[in-house]
Amino acid sequence: MEPEVRPAPDPNDARQRFLLELEFVQCLANPTYIHYLAQNRYFEDEAFIGYLKYLKYWQRPEYIKYIMYPHCLFFLELLQNANFRNAMAHPASKTV
Template identity: 90%
Template sequence: MASGTESDEASDTPEIYKDPDDGRQRFLLELEFIQCLANPTYIHYLAQNRYFEDEAFIGYLKYLQYWQRPDYTKFIMYPHCLFFLEQLQNANFRNAMAHPANKELAHRQQFYFWKNYRHNRLKHILPRPLPEPEAAPPVSAPPQQPVPALPPVPAATISATATAPALPPMQYANAPGSALAKNDARNSAVDRRKRKKEG
């Protein structure tokens, strides 16, 4: 009879599941999934296929927040996934990522972050140069001569130059008396052809 009571007690206690590899496979699968969240196109795919309408999946996203602890963040290669994981806790963000325009916006902002990250980081990390010491004024500087004032220009000259239209750059070459017109290779070729026909 004692053996019967022992078997009854053993059946009452639930068996605890033990991973055959001590959770290594689960760890790798969750690490791979969470790093996929760094890609806005993948989040858009999840939203398009209505994963975000499943309460179990939303619960899984809440469970995955343990990856934000320092013990686990050291394994993550794409830190943007933690930002997107935090955003996915918000229902408005989950709904917005179903639209292609929002996916493109997130992808563009991520690109600009990567493009300027090094420059922005170095701007705050590198030490700023010390200000240069101001030079002492010279002990005995010679007095400067005053610049003589220019004579006033007659009003007739100003009004004549103001009303004359300025020629566009290409018209200077064709202007009569212009040095450019004499040295222009095209004009000399035309002159040679005219002389050839006349001769």
């Protein structure tokens, strides 16, 4: 069996991932968007919950300097809690 040939990592891929994750984490500053995620059952997906946990790296000093909406990190922290995620599915939670 021949070894798998992989292309060399493209630095643009890392930049693209950085920008996409930055954009997504900042979307969490919007309670209406969090409500949308809850209504569409994203918070029932363990892989998505794992992704939210992974995104906590944005709280580190070397990354936080890129955040324009710092309250997104507050919501990211709240989203680590299952009770908060469940509460966000309630219609009144649209305007936290």
